[in-house]
Amino acid sequence: xxxxxxxxxxxxxxxxxxxxxxxxxxxxxxxxxxxxxxxxxxxxxxxxxxxxxxxxxxxxxxxxxxxxxxxxxxxxxxxxxxxxxxxxxxxxxxxxxxxxxxxxxxxxxxxxxxxxxxxxxxxxxxxxxxxxxxxxxxxxxxxxxxxxxxxxxxxxxxxxxxxxxxxxxxxxxxxxxxxxxxxxxxxxxxxxxxxxxxxxxxxxxxxxxxxxxxxxxxxxxxxxxxxxxxxxxxxxxxxxxxxxxxxxxxxxxxxxxxxxxxxxxxxxxxx
Numbered sequence: 001x002x003x004x005x006x007x008x009x010x011x012x013x014x015x016x017x018x019x020x021x022x023x024x025x026x027x028x029x030x031x032x033x034x035x036x037x038x039x040x041x042x043x044x045x046x047x048x049x050x051x052x053x054x055x056x057x058x059x060x061x062x063x064x065x066x067x068x069x070x071x072x073x074x075x076x077x078x079x080x081x082x083x084x085x086x087x088x089x090x091x092x093x094x095x096x097x098x099x100x101x102x103x104x105x106x107x108x109x110x111x112x113x114x115x116x117x118x119x120x121x122x123x124x125x126x127x128x129x130x131x132x133x134x135x136x137x138x139x140x141x142x143x144x145x146x147x148x149x150x151x152x153x154x155x156x157x158x159x160x161x162x163x164x165x166x167x168x169x170x171x172x173x174x175x176x177x178x179x180x181x182x183x184x185x186x187x188x189x190x191x192x193x194x195x196x197x198x199x200x201x202x203x204x205x206x207x208x209x210x211x212x213x214x215x216x217x218x219x220x221x222x223x224x225x226x227x228x229x230x231x232x233x234x235x236x237x238x239x240x241x242x243x244x245x246x247x248x249x250x251x252x253x254x255x256x257x258x259x260x261x262x263x264x265x266x267x268x269x270x271x
Contacts (some may be wrong), residue, residue, distance in 0.1 A: 049065060060093065069134060070160075071160050074161025079169060087161070134214065136154040136211065149211040183217075184214050
């Protein structure tokens with residue numbers, strides 16, 4: 001998936017929001033309109049998005065930043081391209097594409113933060129070498145001064161992203177290799193992944209070790225699905241380049257009739 005395609009997706013999604021979002025007319029919120037759609041989020045912008053998810057979205061199902069990051073990684077590497085209109089509501093925990101906003105400026109700004117973060121994940125996967133930089137927290141436990149990587153929320157978000165095209169994942173997950181790749185994510189992100197789950201995740205150090213296995217597992221899953229995604233993209237590109245048959249031109253079926261009198265008519269006419 002190219003950066004140019006993602007930028008176009010962002011623009012199209014914004015247009016859809018302008019048609020559907022419910023925004024108060026009297027809003028006075030002024031937020032700068034988004035910059036380049038491919039610019040990675042700065043630390044302050046990540047903190048801003050984190051704050052918005054924690055305090056400005058009034059739903060019980062809203063994701064945290066860690067969950068959203070895992071969710072977006074699953075979408076970026078998976079077997080199927082899922083359009084933003086399907087996955088954005090999952091982040092907010094709403095039925096609508098976006099939660100209520102104070103203004104169109106705020107809507108554009110928040111949308112920009114999410115899409116730029118998604119784009120930066122894709123860009124890392126398209127780089128040489130390929131790399132990912134997952135956003136998850138560290139935790140400190142009573143009686144232990146050490147900080148441990150805590151990827152449970154991230155892994156939960158990743159599984160939620162997989163669920164949007166769960167059936168398409170099965171050709172990998174049903175293989176021993178696929179099960180091994182998914183294991184650290186499943187152990188941390190699913191409540192009933194396996195009978196030995198509690199034993200394998202019983203200490204912070206064990207959970208941290210599973211977290212450290214995730215980046216390579218994600219890269220390997222991306223490599224597995226990449227040929228399929230490229231083939232789908234190429235088919236779509238070829239389909240879009242096919243020239244249309246004029247209504248008065250010979251029908252491509254070889255009947256000798258004009259297109260409008262042959263296959264076009266059989267298909268229900270031209271519109």
